[in-house]
Amino acid sequence: MSYQIVDCNHLGPERLTSAMNAAFSDYVVPLSMTVEAFRDFQKQRGFSDRHSFVALEGEEIAAFWFSGSPSPAYDNRAYTLSVGTCPKHRRKGLSRQLLEAVIEVQRSDAASGLQLEVVSTNAKAIKAYEAFGFVSTRKLRVCKLKTTGLIASNPGGVEFTTLNVDELPEDETGYFDTVPTPQNSRSALIGLAETTQIIGAWHGDDLVGWGAVFRDGAVAQIGVRKDRRRSGVGQAILFQLAERAGTEQLTFVNIDESATGINAFLNQAGAEDILQQFEMHLTL
Template sequence: MTYQITDCRNLGSEELCAAMNAAFSDYEVPLRMTIEKFRDFQKQRGYSAEHSFVSVKGSEIAGFWLSSAPRPAFAGRSYAISVGTDPHHRRQGIVRRLSETVVEKQKSEGATGLQLEVITTNEKAVNAYRSFGFETQRTLRVCRVPKSGLPIPDPDNLKLQALTLEDLPDNESLYFDTQPTPQNSRAALISLRDKIHLFGVRQNGSLAGWAASYADGSVAQIGVHKDHRRRGIGRALLNRLGTSVTSDHLTFVNVDAAAENTNAFLDKAGAEDHLRQFEMHMRF
C-alpha cells in the first residue's frame, strides 16, 4: 500500500493531535499534548486545514506538515506550525513529498515563501530543510526565568494596569528590537485573547510598555518604548507577569539571540537556557 497525500479539511483536532504526539513520542522529552492545548496551539499559530497536509497509509497518518495561510504581517510567507513523521514511517521521503505539496499549494495562493523553526541540535532536520531550499535567518533562544529570582520593581513612579489588545499600538517598532516569531505575534494574542495576561505602564498619558503571557507561563511579548527604557519598566512588567501565572517560572520561547538588550535583561533576571532554534526561510 502506497502513501497518499491529502489536505486536512476532513481531519479533526483529535486525529492531528494524536499524529503529532506519535511523531514526537521518541524525542528526549516526549510530546504529550492534550486536545485542549493542541487546539490552542492551532489557533495561536494560525493553522489552516486547507494549507496543511498529511501523508496517509491506509487509515494511519504517517506524516504531516501543518501550516498557516500566507501571512501579510510576515511578508507573505506561510508559517509551518509543525512538521513530523511517525517513527514507524521514517526514511520514506514523506516530509520531502509533503514539502513539495505545500510549496505548490502556497505558490498557488500567492505566498512569497515558507518559514519555520527547528532545534539547532537536530542536525538531520536542519540538513533536510536546507536540502529543500530553506536558509537560516536567525538563531532563537528558549529560556526560563525562575519566579523566585524575579527582580523587585521600584514602585514609586510605576503604576501597572491591566490592558486589552485594543490598547496596544498598531506600530510596535518603537517597542521591539526585533520582530516576534508568529506564535508570539499580535495575531497570536488575538486568537487566544481570552487566555492571555496583558499588563502595561502609562507615563504622561502614553503607553510606555507592556507585557503579555499565555496561561501556561510562556511570555509572548515584553516591550518598552525606546524613550522609556532603563527606568525599571521592564522589571516591573516581568515581576507582574510572574504573579499572574501558577507555574514556578516564566518561559521565553524564540527570543532573537542577536537582540543584545533583551538578552542582557533576561540574563540579569536569572534566565536559564533550555535550547536554541534556527528560524529558517524558503523563498519562492
C-alpha cells in the same frame, strides 16, 4: 506502502493530536499533547487546514506538515507550525511530498515563501530542511526564569493595568528591536485572547510598555518604549507577568539573539538557557 497526500480540511483536532504524539513518541521526552493543548497550538500559531497536509496510509496519519496561510506581517511568508513522521513511516520521502503539496497551495495564494524554526542540535532535521532549499536566517534563544527570585519594583509615576489586545499600538517598532516569531506575534495574542494576560505600563496617558504571558507561563512579549528603557519599567512588567501567571518559572521562546537589549535584560534577571533554535526561510 501506498500513501495519499490530502489537506486537513476534513481532519479533526483529535486525529491531528494523535498524529503529533505518535510522530514524537520516540523523543528523549515523548510528546504527550492533549486535544485542548493542540487547539491552543492551532490558534497561537495560525494553523490553516487548507494549507496543512497529511500523508495517509489507509486511515492512519503517517506524516504531516502543518502550515499557516501567507502573512503580511512576515513579508507574505507562511509559517510552518510542525513537521513530523511516525517512526515506522520514516525514510520514505513523505516530508518532501508533503512540502510539495504545501508549496503548491501557498503559491496559489501568492506566498513569498515559508518559514520555520528548528532546534540547533537537530542536525538531521537541519540537513533535511537545507536539502529542501531552506536557509538559516537568524538564531533564536529559548530560556527559563524562576519567578521566586523576581523583586517587585514600581518606577515613579508608572501605573499598571490589564489590557486587551486591541488596545496595543498598531505600530510596535518603538517598543521592539526585532520582529517576534509567529507564535509570539499579535496574531498569537488574538488567537489566545481568552487565556492570555496582557499588562500595560502607563505614565499618565502614555503607554510606556507592556507584557503578555500565556497561561502556561510562556512570555509572548515584553516591550518597553525605547525612550523609557533602563528605568525599571521592564523589571516591573516582568514581576507583574510572574504574578499573573502564577507559575514557578517563566519561559521565553525564540528570543532573537541579535536583540542585545532584551537578552541583556533577561540575563540580568537570571534567565537560564534551555536551547537554541534556527529560524529558516524557503523562498518560493
